[in-house]
Amino acid sequence: xxxxFASIITIGDELLIGQVIDTNSSWIAQELNKIGVSVKHRVxxxxxxxxxxxxxxxxxxxxxxxxxxxxxxPTADDITKPxxxxxxxxxxxxxxxxxxxVQHIFEHILKRxxxxxxxxxxxxxxxxxxxxxxxxxxPGMLFKREGKIFVSLPGVPHEMKWIMTNxxxxxxxxxxxxxxxxxxxxxxxxxxxxxxxxxxxxxxxxLPAHIKLAYLPNFGMVRLRLSGWASDQLxxxxxxxxxxSSLKEQVKEYxxxxxxxxxxxxxxNLLKARNETVSTAESCTGGYIAHMLSIHAGSSAFFTGSIIxxxxxIKEMMLDVSHETLTTVGAxxxxxxxxxxxxxxxxxxxxxSIAVSGIMGPGGATNEKPVGLVWIAVASANKVVAKSFNFxxxxxxxxxxxxxxxxxxxxAIIVDNS
Amino acid sequence: xxxxFASIITIGDELLIGQVIDTNSSWIAQELNKIGVSVKHRVxxxxxxxxxxxxxxxxxxxxxxxxxxxxxxPTADDITKPxxxxxxxxxxxxxxxxxxxVQHIFEHILKRxxxxxxxxxxxxxxxxxxxxxxxxxxPGMLFKREGKIFVSLPGVPHEMKWIMTNxxxxxxxxxxxxxxxxxxxxxxxxxxxxxxxxxxxxxxxxLPAHIKLAYLPNFGMVRLRLSGWASDQLxxxxxxxxxxSSLKEQVKEYxxxxxxxxxxxxxxNLLKARNETVSTAESCTGGYIAHMLSIHAGSSAFFTGSIIxxxxxIKEMMLDVSHETLTTVGAxxxxxxxxxxxxxxxxxxxxxSIAVSGIMGPGGATNEKPVGLVWIAVASANKVVAKSFNFxxxxxxxxxxxxxxxxxxxxAIIVDNS
Numbered sequence: 001x002x003x004x005f006a007s008i009i010t011i012g013d014e015l016l017i018g019q020v021i022d023t024n025s026s027w028i029a030q031e032l033n034k035i036g037v038s039v040k041h042r043v044x045x046x047x048x049x050x051x052x053x054x055x056x057x058x059x060x061x062x063x064x065x066x067x068x069x070x071x072x073x074p075t076a077d078d079i080t081k082p083x084x085x086x087x088x089x090x091x092x093x094x095x096x097x098x099x100x101x102v103q104h105i106f107e108h109i110l111k112r113x114x115x116x117x118x119x120x121x122x123x124x125x126x127x128x129x130x131x132x133x134x135x136x137x138x139p140g141m142l143f144k145r146e147g148k149i150f151v152s153l154p155g156v157p158h159e160m161k162w163i164m165t166n167x168x169x170x171x172x173x174x175x176x177x178x179x180x181x182x183x184x185x186x187x188x189x190x191x192x193x194x195x196x197x198x199x200x201x202x203x204x205x206x207l208p209a210h211i212k213l214a215y216l217p218n219f220g221m222v223r224l225r226l227s228g229w230a231s232d233q234l235x236x237x238x239x240x241x242x243x244x245s246s247l248k249e250q251v252k253e254y255x256x257x258x259x260x261x262x263x264x265x266x267x268x269n270l271l272k273a274r275n276e277t278v279s280t281a282e283s284c285t286g287g288y289i290a291h292m293l294s295i296h297a298g299s300s301a302f303f304t305g306s307i308i309x310x311x312x313x314i315k316e317m318m319l320d321v322s323h324e325t326l327t328t329v330g331a332x333x334x335x336x337x338x339x340x341x342x343x344x345x346x347x348x349x350x351x352x353s354i355a356v357s358g359i360m361g362p363g364g365a366t367n368e369k370p371v372g373l374v375w376i377a378v379a380s381a382n383k384v385v386a387k388s389f390n391f392x393x394x395x396x397x398x399x400x401x402x403x404x405x406x407x408x409x410x411x412a413i414i415v416d417n418s
Numbered sequence: 419x420x421x422x423f424a425s426i427i428t429i430g431d432e433l434l435i436g437q438v439i440d441t442n443s444s445w446i447a448q449e450l451n452k453i454g455v456s457v458k459h460r461v462x463x464x465x466x467x468x469x470x471x472x473x474x475x476x477x478x479x480x481x482x483x484x485x486x487x488x489x490x491x492p493t494a495d496d497i498t499k500p501x502x503x504x505x506x507x508x509x510x511x512x513x514x515x516x517x518x519x520v521q522h523i524f525e526h527i528l529k530r531x532x533x534x535x536x537x538x539x540x541x542x543x544x545x546x547x548x549x550x551x552x553x554x555x556x557p558g559m560l561f562k563r564e565g566k567i568f569v570s571l572p573g574v575p576h577e578m579k580w581i582m583t584n585x586x587x588x589x590x591x592x593x594x595x596x597x598x599x600x601x602x603x604x605x606x607x608x609x610x611x612x613x614x615x616x617x618x619x620x621x622x623x624x625l626p627a628h629i630k631l632a633y634l635p636n637f638g639m640v641r642l643r644l645s646g647w648a649s650d651q652l653x654x655x656x657x658x659x660x661x662x663s664s665l666k667e668q669v670k671e672y673x674x675x676x677x678x679x680x681x682x683x684x685x686x687n688l689l690k691a692r693n694e695t696v697s698t699a700e701s702c703t704g705g706y707i708a709h710m711l712s713i714h715a716g717s718s719a720f721f722t723g724s725i726i727x728x729x730x731x732i733k734e735m736m737l738d739v740s741h742e743t744l745t746t747v748g749a750x751x752x753x754x755x756x757x758x759x760x761x762x763x764x765x766x767x768x769x770x771s772i773a774v775s776g777i778m779g780p781g782g783a784t785n786e787k788p789v790g791l792v793w794i795a796v797a798s799a800n801k802v803v804a805k806s807f808n809f810x811x812x813x814x815x816x817x818x819x820x821x822x823x824x825x826x827x828x829x830a831i832i833v834d835n836s
């Protein structure tokens with residue numbers, strides 16, 4: 001069995017001038033991976049005829065499945081559709097079911113008159129299979145040539161995802177003998193990448209050829225990923241499970257999560273399993289911890305609410321931090337976060353709470369308190385744990401690091417409370 | 419004068435399995451653009467020798483500047499450095515200044531013993547110019563060949579950015595006659611992409627060849643970007659300014675911001691200029707509006723704080739939403755958000771406030787209230803404006819759309835308050 005490879009081509013000048021960040025490619029790669037397809041190559045090109053043509057030629061030469069996103073809008077900067085018609089030797093025709101669909105959207109959903117430009121969305125090359133777009137007006141298109149498939153999708157993420165999920169992903173296992181790809185991922189904290197590598201070097205050297213180990217450092221933690229590919233899924237699963245158990249044993253001192261879950265999901269799952277709740281009192285993170293706790297579905301089961309006390313007066317008025325604390329040791333102090341954590345836990349009546357106060361930069365530093373200094377406290381009914389950190393990054397990353405560390409401290413106090 | 423083109427090659431399996439989102443490429447593209455270099459191509463390849471080699475060959479054939487990120491870590495999955503040595507016909511040597519730097523970091527900053535693996539970070543090909551990495555242990559490397567430059571940078575964003583900013587970007591104008599690229603961007607709301615295109619078609623058709631217009635729809639708004647490239651910056655600036663004025667005039671009914679600023683920055687600037695403040699009372703967005711108001715430096719000048727009332731009991735206790743409102747019309751109602759906005763504005767003593775309550779999905783819908791129904795209120799000293807929305811997307815996007823629309827309503831009430 002040969003591995004099935006895919007390429008992702010993203011079309012749009014906005015990607016090349018850096019005006020938008022490409023989140024589509026990651027999602028597509030993840031979904032293809034789940035069904036045994038390896039993405040070998042990702043390419044971004046502008047709205048330029050020759051560059052798109054060349055990208056199609058190059059990807060055709062090296063992979064079996066070519067997914068193209070973007071360049072299908074109703075405006076003049078979009079040239080993908082006529083290009084695909086010519087590339088595959090077809091001509092443009094009006095696709096009546098798509099025209100009906102576009103008309104329906106304008107009449108019944110947008111409730112606006114449809115103009116000529118919108119009707120053009122129903123024009124497609126006559127040699128493609130049209131993939132209906134339930135979420136918008138631009139249809140997807142599927143071309144087949146020499147055992148390869150080419151799929152063109154709109155760049156709007158939720159439209160692209162709908163067409164992939166409903167039309168493309170179900171089709172691939174029917175057309176290709178893809179085999180199976182499996183991953184096992186764990187998260188460590190408190191050990192650097194190099195030291196971790198040193199610790200598990202014998203394990204890594206003994207891995208069979210079809211299983212790879214990757215290190216993914218981020219936010220002061222390191223994720224380890226075992227990836228395997230094989231024709232027999234059950235055999236692969238067993239093999240990976242055994243190796244993963246061994247890996248977990250070897251890093252157990254640093255192990256935080258043994259699933260490929262963001263830390264906020266792991267913490268949420270812990271709380272849900274115990275029917276417990278959390279609140280936050282945030283200064284320097286400005287609501288980011290609350291956002292992370294509430295971004296996933298079902299978070300109302302454990303997240304009660306927050307007091308974002310960006311101004312000191314709010315810390316005094318709503319979180320009972322004493323005026324004396326603020327004027328002597330200051331808002332970025334063990335005293336302040338301890339009080340903030342206790343106050344919000346009581347006033348929101350939750351099992352646990354998180355409080356943070358720090359200097360995220362670039363401004364705000366004093367002689368005693370540099371940019372990156374953060375105090376974090378977590379509280380349960382029985383105790384409050386407070387810890388200071390010195391992050392050395394830019395504002396956004398300092399906020400993210402504060403959040404990740406606060407969630408990890410929350411995780412620890414929950415586990416400790418068993 | 420010929421345009422100077424660049425390619426960005428991103429190395430790492432994690433990009434191809436979709437485990438991380440590539441934010442580096444957008445940043446690099448933006449920075450290159452500012453100095454007149456057009457990114458023609460972005461490629462992501464895995465940690466596979468042949469694929470990296472092939473990417474280097476292909477990009478060399480079409481651009482002048484090749485920026486490579488990733489694949490420089492101290493662990494076994496990183497093969498970029500030996501590959502570059504071989505690709506450019508050099509051999510690996512120990513670079514003493516880098517070794518000193520790595521040793522210094524371990525001794526004085528990390529305060530951990532340095533191990534052999536870390537010392538390997540100081541090994542570089544003998545035919546490159548080493549670019550010092552003040553922010554980490556992996557140095558950048560610059561190779562020159564046939565009038566082209568190749569730059570290899572670590573994938574950790576703040577390390578990559580530091581080396582680009584301090585070593586690479588200043589060098590490019592010395593080596594290439596890059597010309598100038600200028601953009602003008604504005605943001606519209608309340609009109610779809612097709613209708614906008616219809617409205618400004620004559621303008622678009624009359625644009626000279628070296629100036630392009632792009633439509634960037636996002637979050638229910640459409641951004642319009644004029645981009646020009648020329649050898650004379652002053653002439654280009656004047657030309658773009660004239661065209662941009664004309665464009666603004668044509669879309670004035672829908673114009674929100676006439677700069678390339680995220681809406682939260684535009685709103686923050688408005689508030690700062692007026693010495694005014696804002697607070698938020700958030701339910702369904704769970705702190706995301708507060709986060710957006712506080713993510714940029716200097717936000718403490720206008721952002722006071724928030725009450726995140728994820729649970730209804732918090733709306734009652736801390737935002738004075740009456741028990742009757744919650745049990746009759748419910749938390750997702752005009753009555754509830756109006757009260758929330760008034761209460762938080764008063765208790766935080768701010769000029770303005772935002773309140774939101776809605777059903778972000780996938781759960782939580784009732785017969786009367788579907789997923790995507792959101793009530794938003796903004797308050798000033800004189801009035802409260804409340805509006806309902808029906809977003810039809812997934813949870814994350816519904817949260818983002820709610821935030822963008824809330825910030826736009828805040829902008830409107832500030833402007834109205836002049």
